[in-house]
Amino acid sequence: MQNAQNTHSVDRESALNSNRADQAVCETLRQLCGVVGQDMTPVFLATLTSDLSNAGRVLSDAAGRGAMAPLRDACHTLAALAATVGDAGLAASMQALNDAAHRGDRSGLPHLCADIDQRLTRLLDLVSGISDRAKKL
Amino acid sequence: MTAVSATHSRTGTILLIEDTPSLQMVYRSVLTNAGHTVQVASTAAEGLAVFREGLARVVLLDLVLPDRDGLALMQDILQLRADTRVIVITANGSINRAVEAMRAGAHEFLVKPFDEQRFLGAIDNALSRRDTKPRAVTQPAPSQTFIGSSPTMGRIHTTIASVARSMATVFITGESGTGKELCALAVHGNSARAAGPFIALNCGAIPQDLLESEVFGHMKGSFTGAVSDKPGAAAAADGGTLFLDEVCEMAPALQTKLLRFLQTSTVQPVGATRPRKVNVRIVCATNRDPLEAVRRGQFREDLYYRLYVVPIHMPPLRTRGDDVIEIAETALARFADEEGRQFDGFSDEVKALFRRLPWPGNVRQVLNVIRNVVVLNDGGIVRRDMLPRDLVEARVSDDLSHLPAPETTDLDSLIGKTMAQIERQVIEATLAHHKGSVPRAARMLDIAPSTLYRKIEGWKG
Numbered sequence: 001m002q003n004a005q006n007t008h009s010v011d012r013e014s015a016l017n018s019n020r021a022d023q024a025v026c027e028t029l030r031q032l033c034g035v036v037g038q039d040m041t042p043v044f045l046a047t048l049t050s051d052l053s054n055a056g057r058v059l060s061d062a063a064g065r066g067a068m069a070p071l072r073d074a075c076h077t078l079a080a081l082a083a084t085v086g087d088a089g090l091a092a093s094m095q096a097l098n099d100a101a102h103r104g105d106r107s108g109l110p111h112l113c114a115d116i117d118q119r120l121t122r123l124l125d126l127v128s129g130i131s132d133r134a135k136k137l
Numbered sequence: 138m139t140a141v142s143a144t145h146s147r148t149g150t151i152l153l154i155e156d157t158p159s160l161q162m163v164y165r166s167v168l169t170n171a172g173h174t175v176q177v178a179s180t181a182a183e184g185l186a187v188f189r190e191g192l193a194r195v196v197l198l199d200l201v202l203p204d205r206d207g208l209a210l211m212q213d214i215l216q217l218r219a220d221t222r223v224i225v226i227t228a229n230g231s232i233n234r235a236v237e238a239m240r241a242g243a244h245e246f247l248v249k250p251f252d253e254q255r256f257l258g259a260i261d262n263a264l265s266r267r268d269t270k271p272r273a274v275t276q277p278a279p280s281q282t283f284i285g286s287s288p289t290m291g292r293i294h295t296t297i298a299s300v301a302r303s304m305a306t307v308f309i310t311g312e313s314g315t316g317k318e319l320c321a322l323a324v325h326g327n328s329a330r331a332a333g334p335f336i337a338l339n340c341g342a343i344p345q346d347l348l349e350s351e352v353f354g355h356m357k358g359s360f361t362g363a364v365s366d367k368p369g370a371a372a373a374a375d376g377g378t379l380f381l382d383e384v385c386e387m388a389p390a391l392q393t394k395l396l397r398f399l400q401t402s403t404v405q406p407v408g409a410t411r412p413r414k415v416n417v418r419i420v421c422a423t424n425r426d427p428l429e430a431v432r433r434g435q436f437r438e439d440l441y442y443r444l445y446v447v448p449i450h451m452p453p454l455r456t457r458g459d460d461v462i463e464i465a466e467t468a469l470a471r472f473a474d475e476e477g478r479q480f481d482g483f484s485d486e487v488k489a490l491f492r493r494l495p496w497p498g499n500v501r502q503v504l505n506v507i508r509n510v511v512v513l514n515d516g517g518i519v520r521r522d523m524l525p526r527d528l529v530e531a532r533v534s535d536d537l538s539h540l541p542a543p544e545t546t547d548l549d550s551l552i553g554k555t556m557a558q559i560e561r562q563v564i565e566a567t568l569a570h571h572k573g574s575v576p577r578a579a580r581m582l583d584i585a586p587s588t589l590y591r592k593i594e595g596w597k598g
Contacts, residue, residue: 035253036166048159076201077157079228083250084160 021089022126028086029130045131049124052081056120059097063113072101078116082123090119148172149264152193154184154210155226156203160249164197164256171257181205188214188221195222195263200238208238215242222263239305239446254414258402262304262416283319284467285460289452293320300447301327306399308444309422311451312585314499317422318382320451324420325378333377338370341383348391349407353398356408371404375415384421384444385430392437399443419444424585453576453586454496454503461491464500468507469519479516486521494528495575497590527594564592 033041055077062071075098082090178184200207222244354369403412430436571577579586
């Protein structure tokens, strides 16, 4: 019973943290849209989506082949994008992957890549949500 | 990038070399919103072609580009026009590369993500230096503060001339009395901010509980004794250079605040509600081995990497050949003038002695010796008998052979001895291990050679 309560509490905490992190990303995205201006916002969000998707594909492909040089390049791009849009979780995962790539540690790559894939999908959903709202305005 | 309203007066043409289109859009928007003209390139080849058009004097450069290494591109850019200000932008994972870039001549580096204020502040700062005629990197700094024409000091002059033109943080190491503060002054004096203030703060001489207030200032009433607002050294150095001497003595809590200051370029005095932006170049110094302080957990590693961008090691006087004679002659002329005496230089015997002495107190010790000679003698050629007695007798390195043979010890044999006796025993054993080499023994014992010389001197008394 106690264990079940603990698990429930941890899940709730995790959901709350995730929600807070999402809010931070949305807030940063809104600020960036303000910086590029209303006219350019749809173009910016589409470009951002394309950059994230492309880098994600390169990363996934490089990890699958164990090719460290393109992996590090994709890491650099995704780390910069994640940090710019305020996605601290994805930025931290990219840092971990980058460190692993520099160490030549291939064993940890599948686990890290799975985590990154999940976080990247979530980020793309958020960008898509902001994009939909911007189109309606 | 987070949007922060900021006022920036200077505008100019900026070349942005960034291969990620969405980031390119954000940076370009921020720059154009601030009134700058922006040229954009997505590859190194394109960037170099645009740069050759000759419009941009400030370049924002991403270190990771698809066709070429950003650092190599920067070197080409600086070779084409040495007065170009290159601001390197990088993701968190490549801080070491950014440090490399600073050493290679980058004006500043920004770690992604950076807020709008910091971004525009860096551009503003780079543009403000555009009117300053740059000194060629290879030309030694015409410093009046250093005396000595040894090759070692020649290299120091060249390093100072190279580093002075950038905003890079300088980390000066060296024994006590080797001229670390003079080196800091030379960096400041040869930089574009020479007209600004040079504020020196000895972190080891100020009580730790007052240090935060000394560095960052305080507001009236923020603590007992704060009877008025005090700006603090960081704010006082705005537009100039802040020299933090004995930086490894800084308390851990303050190290965290210094790191924050370096990351944000803002200061928040004790009791203040809002931070204030300042434009300060940091030069710091220590007579300890900073990396060893990191290993021992006494100095934050992240702060070390932030500060240890361009290291300058001030060599001990005993390794500088005839510099000691040049320093002594200059000091003799100056002190004789001040004291109204007439001296005619040094005898050959004194010069030979000066070359042999270990000078544990380095240049400071030479100056004290010469002052002593000038004050206590009427003039003429300085002979051996005019020198302070303890100096002539301080042929420490020659005397090391007279040290008692080290005892082999186990812990039991130490019981019953005083700490001073144990210390002496350990020092003597270490010296014997290194065949009398004080510098090597000092390194092993993790103390300054000057401290070791003083201890050995003390045992003679």
